[in-house]
Amino acid sequence: xxxxxxxxxxxxxxxxxxxxxxxxxxxxxxxxxxxxxxxxxxxxxxxxxxxxxxxxxxxxxxxxxxxxxxxxxxxxxxxxxxxxxxxxxxxxxxxxxxxxxxxx
Amino acid sequence: xxxxxxxxxxxxxxxxxxxxxxxxxxxxxxxxxxxxxxxxxxxxxxxxxxxxxxxxxxxxxxxxxxxxxxxxxxxxxxxxxxxxxxxxxxxxxxxxxxxxxxxxxxxxxxxxxxxxxxxxxxxxxxxxxxxxxxxxxxxxxxxxxxxxxxxxxxxxxxxxxxxxxxxxxxxxxxxxxxxxxxxxxxxxxxxxxxxxxxxxxxxxxxxxxxxxxxxxxxxxxxxxxxxxxxxxxxxxxxxxxxxxxxxxxxxxxxxxxxxxxxxxxxxxxxxxxxxxxxxxxxxxxxxxxxxxxxxxxxxxxxxxxxxxxxxxxxxxxxxxxxxxxxxxxxxxxxxxxxxxxxxxxxxxxxxxxxxxxxxxxxxxxxxxxxxxxxxxxxxxxxxxxxxxxxxxxxxxxxxxxxxxxxxxxxxxxxxxxxxxxxxxxxxxxxxxxxxxxxxxxxxxxxxxxxxxxxxxxxxxxxxxxxxxxxxxxxxxxxxxxxxxxxxxxxxxxxxxxxxxxxxxxxxxxxxxxxxxxxxxxxxxxxxxxxxxxxxxxxxxxxxxxxxxxxxxxxxxxxxxxxxxxxxxxxxxxxxxxxx
Numbered sequence: 001x002x003x004x005x006x007x008x009x010x011x012x013x014x015x016x017x018x019x020x021x022x023x024x025x026x027x028x029x030x031x032x033x034x035x036x037x038x039x040x041x042x043x044x045x046x047x048x049x050x051x052x053x054x055x056x057x058x059x060x061x062x063x064x065x066x067x068x069x070x071x072x073x074x075x076x077x078x079x080x081x082x083x084x085x086x087x088x089x090x091x092x093x094x095x096x097x098x099x100x101x102x103x104x
Numbered sequence: 105x106x107x108x109x110x111x112x113x114x115x116x117x118x119x120x121x122x123x124x125x126x127x128x129x130x131x132x133x134x135x136x137x138x139x140x141x142x143x144x145x146x147x148x149x150x151x152x153x154x155x156x157x158x159x160x161x162x163x164x165x166x167x168x169x170x171x172x173x174x175x176x177x178x179x180x181x182x183x184x185x186x187x188x189x190x191x192x193x194x195x196x197x198x199x200x201x202x203x204x205x206x207x208x209x210x211x212x213x214x215x216x217x218x219x220x221x222x223x224x225x226x227x228x229x230x231x232x233x234x235x236x237x238x239x240x241x242x243x244x245x246x247x248x249x250x251x252x253x254x255x256x257x258x259x260x261x262x263x264x265x266x267x268x269x270x271x272x273x274x275x276x277x278x279x280x281x282x283x284x285x286x287x288x289x290x291x292x293x294x295x296x297x298x299x300x301x302x303x304x305x306x307x308x309x310x311x312x313x314x315x316x317x318x319x320x321x322x323x324x325x326x327x328x329x330x331x332x333x334x335x336x337x338x339x340x341x342x343x344x345x346x347x348x349x350x351x352x353x354x355x356x357x358x359x360x361x362x363x364x365x366x367x368x369x370x371x372x373x374x375x376x377x378x379x380x381x382x383x384x385x386x387x388x389x390x391x392x393x394x395x396x397x398x399x400x401x402x403x404x405x406x407x408x409x410x411x412x413x414x415x416x417x418x419x420x421x422x423x424x425x426x427x428x429x430x431x432x433x434x435x436x437x438x439x440x441x442x443x444x445x446x447x448x449x450x451x452x453x454x455x456x457x458x459x460x461x462x463x464x465x466x467x468x469x470x471x472x473x474x475x476x477x478x479x480x481x482x483x484x485x486x487x488x489x490x491x492x493x494x495x496x497x498x499x500x501x502x503x504x505x506x507x508x509x510x511x512x513x514x515x516x517x518x519x520x521x522x523x524x525x526x527x528x529x530x531x532x533x534x535x536x537x538x539x540x541x542x543x544x545x546x547x548x549x550x551x552x553x554x555x556x557x558x559x560x561x562x563x564x565x566x567x568x569x570x571x572x573x574x575x576x577x578x579x580x581x582x583x584x585x586x587x588x589x590x591x592x593x594x595x596x597x598x599x600x601x602x603x604x605x606x607x608x609x610x611x612x613x614x615x616x617x618x619x620x621x622x623x624x625x626x627x628x629x630x631x632x633x634x635x636x637x638x639x640x641x642x643x644x645x646x647x648x649x650x651x652x653x654x655x656x657x658x659x660x661x662x663x664x665x666x667x668x669x670x671x672x673x674x675x676x677x678x679x680x681x682x683x
Contacts, residue, residue, distance in 0.1 A: 023228045027181045027235060034184060058184040059191045059217065062232065065224045 010042075012077045013085040017092040021099035024067040029097035034058045036087055042078025044088075049073070055088075068102060105338050108311045110286070112331035113297035115634055116306030116356075117349040118284035119342060122324040122335075123255065123262040124315065126248055130267050132211040133316045136203050146196045148206040152246035157186045159242070178235070185239055205320075207247050214240035258282070263324040267315050274299040284326030286333045288315050301389060301634060308333050359637035363394040367640045371647040375622065377640055378434075378630040380608060384422055387429035389633040394640060397433035399556065399630025400495075400608040401426060403440050403479065413475060419482030427489045434491040436533070436556070436630075437483050439476070439508075441465045441497040460570070465498035470507055480515040487527035495556060499534045499541050505551055533604070537561035542590040549601035556630065557594055559609025563587050582611045583667045588620075588659060595625040606630050616668075616675040618642045623655025645678045 004012050019025055025033070037044045037055040044055030048070060053060035055074065066072060072092075076084040091097065126132050137145055164179035185191060191213070198209040218236035221229060252273065255264070258281035268289040274296040277285075285300050290309030300307035306328030317335050318324060325334040325345050329352065334341060367375045378399030379390030390398060406414040406422060426435060443464025456462035469476040483494050496508045509532065519526050536542050537558035545555065563582045564571060571580040581587075591607075598605035606628035611617045613631035618639055621629065631639060654674050661667050 024226060026228055027232055028177050031177070031181050031184050054190060057188050057190040058181070059188045059194075063217065063220055065221065065226070065229045067226045067229065 010077050010079070011081045012075065013081040014073065014075045015085050015089055017072050017074055017089055019066050019068055019070045019072065020093060020096040020101050022068055022102045023099060024070070025061070025064065027062060029099065030058050030062040032091060032097055033061055033088065036091055037084070039087075040076070040078070040080045040084040042076040042081040042084050044077075044084060045075045047073040047075070105341065106317045106335040108314050108317070108333045108335070110308040110311035110314070110331050110333060111291060112307075112328050113290070113309050114285070114300040114305060114307035114328050115352075116284075116304070116328045117345060117352055118263060118306045118326045118328075119337075119345055119349070120261045120263045120283045120324065122265045122318050122320060122322045123258075124318055124320045125251060125255075125264060125266040125269075126207050126244070126315070127267045132205075132207045132244070134208050134212075135205050135319045137199075137205055139203060142200060142203070145199050145204075145206040145209070148247060148250075149192065149195055149199070149210065151250075152206065152210070152243050153186055153192060155246045156239075156242050157183060159246075160186065181235065182239055182242075207244060210243045210247065211240055214243070255282070263326050265315060265318045265324065269296040274303070277303065277305065279303050279305055284324070284328070285309075286311055286314055286318075286324065286326050288312055299385070301386075355638075359641055362637060362640055362644065363392075365394075365640070365644065367396075367643045369622070369643055369646055369648050369651070371649065373622075373648045374627070375643050376606075376628040377636050377643075378436075378606070378608075378628065379633040379636065380630050381426070381633070384425035384429065386633060387426045387435075390636070391429065391433075393633045393636040395633060395636050397430060397491075398426070398435040399606050399628065401435055401437045403438060404442055407440060407442060414478075416478045416482045416485075419479050420485055423482060423486035423492070424489060427486060427492070430490065432490050434493065436493045436495050437486075438495045438497055438535070439466070439469060439479055439483075443468050460564070466496050466504060466508060467498070470504065470511075473511065476511060477515050477518075480512055481519065484512075484515060484519055484526035484530065485524060487530045488525045492527070493531040493533060493554070495533045495535060495554075497535045497558070498537055498561070499548065500538045501540060502544065502547055502551070505534060505548060509551065531604075535561075535608070536594050537565070537609075539566050539590060542566075542594050545594045545597040546601065549597055549603050552603060554604035554606070555594060555598050557591060557605070557607045557609065559587070559591070559607060559611035562590060562609070566590060581664050581668065582609070582617065583658075583671060584664045585659075585662055585667065588624075588667070591621075592624050592659060599625060604628070613639065615639065615642055616671040619646055619651045619654045619674055619678070620658055620671060622646070622648065623651035623653070623658075642675070642678055650674075 021029065034056055046053055046055045046061060046064065048064050048066060051064065053064060055061065074085060074088055160179055160183050164176065167175055167179065169175050195209045195213045198204060198213060199206065214236050218233040221233040221236065224230045256276060256278070258278060261281050261283045263284035263286060264282055265286050267287065269285065269287055282305055285305055285307035287309045288311055290297055297307060297309055306326045308326055308328055308331050311333055314333060322336050325337050367377045376396050378397050379395040380400040381387055381390060381398050382402045382405050387398060406418055423437060443459060443462065463471065483492065486492055496505065499505050512532065516526060516528065531553040533552050533554035533556060534548065535558045536545060536555050541548060542562065559582045563580060566587050567579055567584055569576050569579045571577050595605060605626065607621055607626050608630040612621065612629040613635040615638060629639065658667050658670065661670065
């Protein structure tokens, strides 16, 4: 996780998270993602390298159409930015949305 | 000004502002709004979202499923989308910048998102498109549902423009404010057309892409007499149509007053006017227009409106409903006339190279005995309810007639064995609509109680002309000397054999042919119900002497063109407004 301060004095945290569940970031995982993102006051954005979208909008997140193995860059900016990034990392990489990973 | 041609299904003329109803299961056409309407449309989007959320929340709560189940998840996902501000903003921005309707903005935005998903290779992700379409429909239902309710509370006169109208929708129209109906889909016999006719609302259907040309509030002329709809007419056209409309209303009014009067010529010859119907509801129109019964009850609709073959009970119920309306007035039920142009039912009958000369009508029935017997049983059961007659279509020779009668007899025996009541003396007749039947009418008359001349098919088969083929359709005319001679032959043979005779083709509803038919010796006409008053007016204006003179003159003429113009002139003298 990287941290810096923006011009307004808000903390900015960033992390690269990999989608690990087999079916990718489909509707239900997208819902879990935005539900968590919406709990925080910080602004959260997600980028797949091409598009940068609002992490609190299910429409925008689902339109990233991130499949298993995709790396997403998550950026949080605001008073609770650090905790937001941490919680989202647990959801995406540790719990992988409570869904199975591909068989090796 | 845009002029569109369709099928006239309910007569009359109306000029009013349009009210456009879109359908959620069809592409919403792009329609513009005025800048001043932006806020109204944006508010409509907000309300639609609010109500869709309310509806979904209720649905979700009603699901008897544990939290986290697949179904609960689907509801939850849809709710997240409906709460998503950026989605709503995308839609309202579109209304703002492009000046389009709420329906169009919702549909375009969601379809854009859906197509984004369908492009993905990953099937799991591409299947999300289905969820998005589902949301689109839900929102459109909200938007359109409100609009449909608004029709119930109209405050000004409108012409309703829609892709398609259901019979219940049409039946709910307030005829004080709904002055006209125009739809992309539909046909003469679509239920909505029939309801429009019985409500007396001018209607034109089968306009194909009319909804793409009309924006809510545009001035629209519906000409239900000629089957024309004009969008945004110029001043001159509006004036012209106001004139037409006035003349038409005057004529209608005059004809309305003769409803109770008998159809008798000035010199006292009584003519029977019956109605041709397809649906039970139409029987009411027959009575409303002063008809004395039903001379042709077509039964194909029972087969064409459903995917499965109708049961005996389906048949019986339809007949019983019609009979209930008609009371003790006669009704001639024609056995099913499927095939050829009505060949729409199922693809399981392999297409024939020449369907009009193929397995259609009675021929089809004689090869599908189960189906035929089902209908005959229902007609026989209904025969105890009132004066029911049975009529076989497209008979070409005596053998066919005898076969059909034998099957009818078998069905009677079956009913007898089951102790089911029927009228054993039910009258049996045939349609004369092929040259072979017309030429052997004298023989056929021995085995039937009545003839009904179907002039449409008789003309087509006599002249070997497909009236639907515009390359040759000018050759199609019941005024052709060959057709007229056949009609005269049939009339003479029916009289000699002392059996009943009627004409039930379109010829019987065309004013210029009435004097001729009477002069030839026809005393019963069965026609489309809305035309009954006009035809009665003609009958009441002529003497048999005039008619006989016309017939003698016409039958001595050798050219269709001369006959047609002679008949038009003769009729114009009788009822100038009708031409």
